[in-house]
Amino acid sequence: MTSTETDCLFCRIVAGEVPADVVATSERSIAFRDIDPQAPVHVLVVPRDHHGDIAQLAAADPELLSDVVALADEVAGDLADGQFRLIFNSGPRAGQSVFHVHGHVVAGAELGWSPA
Ligand code: DGP
16 A cells, blocks of 8 residues: 555656656656756656655655665666765755655766755
């Protein structure tokens, strides 16, 4: 039984109700290209179950967080050279705009460091 929210964009992508460019899946997570890529590889890795942010996911289901990280690693290996940054924005002031936890897999280039 999965946990979903009807008005959640990423729950709707998981359900196939909103189209997305899916690049990899596991039993419990999916990975699809970000609609506004910030790097040559910019993929969102999302658990199929709804959790609001990474801390909530870690507290509720640490194995699922591990699954998300493993899928991110798989994506970086498939689409880039295996080296990647994995970003979880938590809260609006940190840049979170979709409140279904997602890791941004950013890869495929020399990455700068200017988060603020
Ligand atoms: P964040 O700002 O950390 O919550 O990241 C949300 C990301 O989701 C942002 O980089 C843009 C992306 N995004 C928003 N709407 C869609 C969509 O409909 N499809 C896809 N593929 N990505 C989306």
